[in-house]
Amino acid sequence: MVVEEELIQPTPNNWERVNRLVSDIERLRGPLHISIRQTEDGLGIYVPPSRKIATVLFLLLWLCGWAAGQYFAVGELWRSGLRLPGVLLIVWIVPWTLGGLAVMWTILWQLLGQERLFFTAGALVREWSVLGQSRRRTVMDKEIVSVKVDGPGGDLAGLGTIKVETTGKQMRIGSGLDHYEAELVATLIRDQAALEQGPK
Structure with missing residues (x-):
């Protein structure tokens, strides 16, 4: 598991919470295969090919x-x-x-598929690619209704383990993640959405 911080000062309720979540999961489950980056622009999560x-x-x-x-x-x-x-x-x-x-x-x-998730500029972005072909979908934070793990995890075909309900068409993210990795990513996305939206 790689967690990187760039160009941003961590705050107790933000980046330190991310580190604490990751440490707790890795202590219980061992290293994760996803990478998390926190920058001044927001949150980035890289999901490499699962290669089962x-x-x-x-x-x-x-x-x-x-x-x-x-x-x-x-x-x-x-x-x-x-x-x-x-x-x-x-x-x-x-x-x-x-x-x-x-x-x-x-x-x-x-073998070749990879997924990148970004939460930046008030939007959740899912980008996936295989064989050099990529697609991207963006959902604004105010359109996000809920983020939850849907299914046992470990999907094989890039369908996504996490369901993001929106005011429009739902989005699935987190391809090939184990259940506990999906729970971590869902928590990070929920936290970031709440941070971007501010107090209700």
Whole structure:
């Protein structure tokens, strides 16, 4: 776990609280794999690829079987055309293809996906990237209704373990985090949102 402070003087109710939370969790659970940075602009959290190698190897093995099934199914579909067997095969091949694509995405995310979270200038920013392609979503602090851990943690495909309810469309963050890491990130985001919004 890396915690860095740059260009800001810590305050007892802010940065010292972050350090205390991290120390308590690491004492109980061991080192975390996320990095937290506090700057004069706000809070930054880096979530590296989770790289669950055993899971990736299993999924690669599954993909071999998937590819064989796809090959034979497409060949049979080509031979039978739009007669009844071919139509039934289409019903099977569509979810089979989507499942294979989902597994390919999961493997890519496990090996190369990364997520960055920022809380700066009164906004929560989620940026994720894989294979050099990145996307970003920004939610203003005043739009945040609640931040809570949703699920057991450890998602494999970058879906996000933490649900951020907003006045608009919800946002999921914290990909691949264990439950206790997700609780830490959710607490930090809630604290930062309250700090940015000020007293009600």
